[in-house]
Amino acid sequence: MTRTAGAPPAAPRARRRAAALAALAALVVLAVSPTTAASAPDVRDAIVTAARRQLGRPFRGDCSGFVLSLLAAAGLRVALPAARSRSESLYLASRRVEAPRPGDLAFFHDTYDRDRDGRANDPYTHVAVVEAVLGRVVLLLHRSGRGIERVRMDLSRPADPDANDPVRLPRASDPPGTRCLAGELFAGFGALAR
Numbered sequence: 001m002t003r004t005a006g007a008p009p010a011a012p013r014a015r016r017r018a019a020a021l022a023a024l025a026a027l028v029v030l031a032v033s034p035t036t037a038a039s040a041p042d043v044r045d046a047i048v049t050a051a052r053r054q055l056g057r058p059f060r061g062d063c064s065g066f067v068l069s070l071l072a073a074a075g076l077r078v079a080l081p082a083a084r085s086r087s088e089s090l091y092l093a094s095r096r097v098e099a100p101r102p103g104d105l106a107f108f109h110d111t112y113d114r115d116r117d118g119r120a121n122d123p124y125t126h127v128a129v130v131e132a133v134l135g136r137v138v139l140l141l142h143r144s145g146r147g148i149e150r151v152r153m154d155l156s157r158p159a160d161p162d163a164n165d166p167v168r169l170p171r172a173s174d175p176p177g178t179r180c181l182a183g184e185l186f187a188g189f190g191a192l193a194r
Contacts (some may be wrong), residue, residue, distance in 0.1 A: 094190025
């Protein structure tokens with residue numbers, strides 16, 4: 001993989017990303033105190049709490065299986081309509097929201113080539129859970145190839161790798177300019193919990 005002129009090397013960027021995620025995670029812990037969670041136990045809190053318990057762990061299913069397991073752990077049963085994928089079924093079953101809240105879902109297009117035609121034309125290929133909203137930054141918990149991870153997304157700077165983490169792993173076979181960042185592949189927010 002070639003580096004863009006003027007872009008920092010990958011190792012310092014990875015260290016900055018890790019430091020930024022650690023700082024954001026600390027803010028999330030402060031924003032969702034045990035007192036708040038205990039005094040207002042609801043489905044949203046249960047979804048986020050169940051997702052946080054899985055951070056750093058492998059998950060044997062796909063992204064939609066992870067989300068469905070969180071919904072089940074929170075006692076929320078969802079009737080999924082027919083669609084091309086369970087991620088798309090979750091999108092169709094949810095209410096569209098402009099301003100996400102913890103426990104909502106974030107959907108993405110083109111995270112993989114579902115129809116194997118070599119083009120970026122695959123809608124609703126990935127789903128994640130909104131963990132927190134900190135100003136313009138949305139923290140998401142999702143199932144990746146490395147297990148359950150936290151990623152950042154800033155829709156005001158969708159193509160900025162310092163503001164958005166990848167939700168699609170770059171491949172050697174990708175054509176130049178293939179989008180990989182959360183902000184670039186974002187499709188919409190949906191809510192299943194009231």
